[in-house]
Amino acid sequence: MTAVQEERTTEDLRALAERAGRELEEATALEILQWAAETFGNRFCVTSSMEDAVVAHLASRALPGVDVVFLDTGYHFPETIGTRDAVEAVMDVNVITLTPRQTVAEQDAEYGPRLHDRDPDLCCALRKVKPLEEGLKGYQAWATGLRRDESESRANTPVVGWDEKRGKVKISPIAKWSREDVQTYVTEHGVLTNPLLMDGYASVGCAPCTRRVLEGEDARAGRWAGRAKTECGLHG
Numbered sequence: 084m085t086a087v088q089e090e091r092t093t094e095d096l097r098a099l100a101e102r103a104g105r106e107l108e109e110a111t112a113l114e115i116l117q118w119a120a121e122t123f124g125n126r127f128c129v130t131s132s133m134e135d136a137v138v139a140h141l142a143s144r145a146l147p148g149v150d151v152v153f154l155d156t157g158y159h160f161p162e163t164i165g166t167r168d169a170v171e172a173v174m175d176v177n178v179i180t181l182t183p184r185q186t187v188a189e190q191d192a193e194y195g196p197r198l199h200d201r202d203p204d205l206c207c208a209l210r211k212v213k214p215l216e217e218g219l220k221g222y223q224a225w226a227t228g229l230r231r232d233e234s235e236s237r238a239n240t241p242v243v244g245w246d247e248k249r250g251k252v253k254i255s256p257i258a259k260w261s262r263e264d265v266q267t268y269v270t271e272h273g274v275l276t277n278p279l280l281m282d283g284y285a286s287v288g289c290a291p292c293t294r295r296v297l298e299g300e301d302a303r304a305g306r307w308a309g310r311a312k313t314e315c316g317l318h319g
Contacts, residue, residue: 096223100252103243112256113139115242119224119254120146126223129176130215133166134171134278134287137268138257140227143175147294151176152218152225156210156309157187158199158289162278169275181218183210188190199291208233210246210289216249232261233286291292299300 090101099122107115119127120142128150129142142149153167171178183190190198190209197204219225229240246253257265269276279287283295285302296305 088292091223096250096252097245100110100243100245102202103252104241110242112138112260113144115254115256116142116145116226119226119252119256120149123222123224123252125150126221127193127225128179128219128222129226131167131170132287133163133170133277134228134280135265135269136166136170136274137265138226139170139174139176140272141256141268142226142276147175149176150222151178152215154211154214154218155180155182156289157183158210160277160279160290160293163287166277173275177265180216181214183214185209196292199289203292219228219249219251220250224254226256228256229255229258230260230262230265231258255262256276 103118103122107118110118120248124146127146129139130152131139133153139149139151142151150169155167157162167178167180170176185193188294194205195201198209225246227236230239231240240258241254242255242258244253260268268274273281277284277287284293284305285296285300287293290307292306294305296302
């Protein structure tokens with residue numbers, strides 16, 4: 084039975100994730116994604132915020148035509164949407180755009196305008212977390228661009244781990260990379276990046292909740308600035 088056809092129980096997937104996390108800790112990012120392609124076939128996808136297309140590019144080398152899932156929250160910078168469109172046009176991937184149940188206008192009508200200012204956790208839940216949960220239902224494993232050097236909350240990110248909330252294998256192939264490693268890969272392979280990364284932004288999210296970072300700040304400091312919040316909820 085091939086990886087594409089094989090059905091696994093939640094217990095099987097959890098055990099697989101825990102074993103792979105140990106065995107692949109010293110593997111390269113491409114080797115990790117080749118393992119994912121061989122293990123899960125078309126039940127594997129990449130998620131991308133379109134901050135850059137590094138993981139999508141790596142995954143396309145391991146699994147040409149791989150699904151790349153993008154969350155269109157309705158609040159993205161135009162540069163982010165442009166990066167998504169460029170990735171779709173030039174890379175050997177299948178971009179899948181997920182949208183929330185409500186448009187921004189519909190959400191404003193139900194919850195009031197600028198929910199992201201009053202209750203950013205709820206806004207993220209409605210516009211990111213719930214759509215992703217729906218969008219990932221057909222997959223056994225998903226890959227992210229999380230890196231350990233981005234923030235303290237990500238310092239222990241495994242290269243392969245278990246997503247308890249969704250019951251899926253979660254793969255972070257560049258978890259061990261530094262920003263310099265990312266830039267080296269971008270330069271060597273001509274990978275698309277969001278233009279905002281060259282305009283003072285170190286991490287690109289929704290426009291109302293993202294600012295440029297200051298010298299000495301970590302990459303996540305520009306997200307939800309002035310709040311204790313540093314994560315949208317997609318990663319725990």
